[in-house]
Amino acid sequence: PLFIGSILLFSLAIVPGLPTVPFLLLASFLCLMGYWVYREGKIQEALEDSKKDGGRPHAGGEGQPSAPPPASPEDVMRLLTVDPMEAEIGYAVIPLVDPAQGGDMLDRIGTIRKQMAMELGLIVPPIRIRDNIQIKPTEYILRVRGAEAGRGELLPDHYLAMNTGSAEEEMVGIPTTEPAFGLPAVWIAPEMREKAESLGYTVVDAPSVFATHLSEVIKRFGADLITRQEVQKLTDMVKEGAPAVVDEMLSVLSLGEIQKVLQNLVKEQIPIRDLVSIFESLADNGKISRSVDFLTERVRESLTRLITLKVQDEEGIVTVAALSPNWESKIKAAIEGDLLQGWQFSLEPKEVQQLIGAVSRAAEEMTMQGHQPVLLVHPDVRLVVRRILEGSLPSLIVLSYNEISQSAQLKSVGMVE
Structure with a gap:
């Protein structure tokens, strides 16, 4: 009521013909009285709340929010729950996810989950998406069981242009790295898309960049699921x-x-x-x-037939690079034990690096020729060779002679010496 009276007196003070100064003084006095009464009422409420809480004071003092109540054991236990997969996104990426803003990323994630089930037989659990204000606005982080498995950047109003080797002219834009395969790329404005495609660049939109990266992360870390x-x-x-x-x-x-x-x-x-x-x-x-x-x-x-179908091309040809007998003999001699009882491997570090280098060069040549890199080895050393190479060449396929169908047509592009 005091505040209302103050407002009425202030209104009268600005009416022509009435004394202005007295009304303004009275309005100010009532306003101060109203504030004092309001403040005393708040203090009394705080004291009553304190009595209800058993006399325990609120943290922070006057003018600051009270401390939240202590978490119950059930609340603490929830903090220990780890999502199988989650994606943390910066606030600038939210429009790509929010259907209300035209984002279709949720639909793409659903498609990827179905694709993984069809291709690998892997049931990918629902992927939790949440915003994270602690990362850059255009950034996202992919996590598998709480651990970071991939990170990238998305510019929603741009396209990502990648030079796969056929383009000679450089595009003007924001330099970056394609997150799934680590290729050099550049973010370009929408109006530059047609020019980039005409020059031989591979151009994709931001949601496709995220979808490709997510697919590769699932393939690489799917075993953890x-x-x-x-x-x-x-x-x-x-x-x-x-x-x-x-x-x-x-x-x-x-x-x-x-x-x-x-x-x-x-x-x-x-x-x-x-x-x-x-x-x-x-x-x-x-x-x-x-x-x-x-x-x-x-x-x-x-699973020979299934593996053969996976590595053969449209013409039914399986193109491979074969590991030389010299390397196979060295590796076999370095194996202690066997698969039945357990084994250890004792090849010299220098020789390990030589093997990795030789296989890397062969895989690069196969890629440049348009072939999927496949290394063919003796069954006795397949697992050991794979373990040696998986850290440096995780996408390299290592097959033994026993894993290729007898009806398949083999084509060797060379020997890894």
């Missing part, structure tokens, strides 16, 4: 149609051993859709040895 619980779901699914296979397999192997075999397959991009064939091989070979490496190699050999 295969948990024992997921394996239990897969075995339950197969058991509905092939109970005998599942029962026989589980009689000789644990869920953990099956999990590790499936993880090994996915790490090398071997599809696990044909679970019946995989489980049959595990049931047969699990009686011989429970070594995960041994089981993985035997399962791969049971």
Whole structure:
């Protein structure tokens, strides 16, 4: 009421013909009285709240927000939950995700999940997307089980132009690096798109950059998504149609051993859709040895036709670079033990670097010729060669002679010496 009276007196003060100064003084006095009464009321409320809380004072003092109540054990336990996959985005990337702003990234993520199920037999769980004000506005981070698996930058109103080798003229734009494969690229304005394409650049929009990067991260780290619980779901699914296979397999192997075999397959991009064939091989070979490496190699050999289809071109030709007998002999001599009982590897570091360099050059030549890099080796050394190269050449396919169908047409582009 005091504030209302102050407003009325102030209104009268500006009416022509009435004394201005007295009304202004009275209006100011009522305003001060109103503020004093309001302040005293707030203090009294705070004291009453303090009594209700058992006399415990609020942190921060006057004019500052009180401290939040202590978290319950249930709230703390929620903090320990880690999402299988998540994407953190800067605020400038939000329009690409928000359907209300025309963003279609959620639909693309759904398509990628279906694609991974079709290509690899990998069930990708829902991917949580959340904004993060601590990163750059145009940045995003991909995480697998809480650990960073990839990072990139998106300019929503630009296109990414990549020179795959056919373009000679440089484009004017914002230099960057394509996040999925680490290629040099440049962000260009929309009006420069046609020119870039005419010069031979590969041009994609920002959502496509994110989708490609996400696909590659899933392929590279998809094995981490295969948990024992997921394996239990897969075995339950197969058991509905092939109970005998599942029962026989589980009689000789644990869920953990099956999990590790499936993880090994996915790490090398071997599809696990044909679970019946995989489980049959595990049931047969699990009686011989429970070594995960041994089981993985035997399962791969049971998927020969599938592997061959994956590496052959449209004409049905499998183009490979073969590892020389000299290298195979060196590697075989450096292996202590075997796949059945366990093995160790003792090749000299200098020789390891020489092997990596020789294979890298062969893979680069195959890529320049338009072929998918495939290294063909003896079955006895395939796993060891793969372990040597996986850190430096993670996308290189290493196959043994036993993993290529006899009906396939082989074409060798050279020998890795």
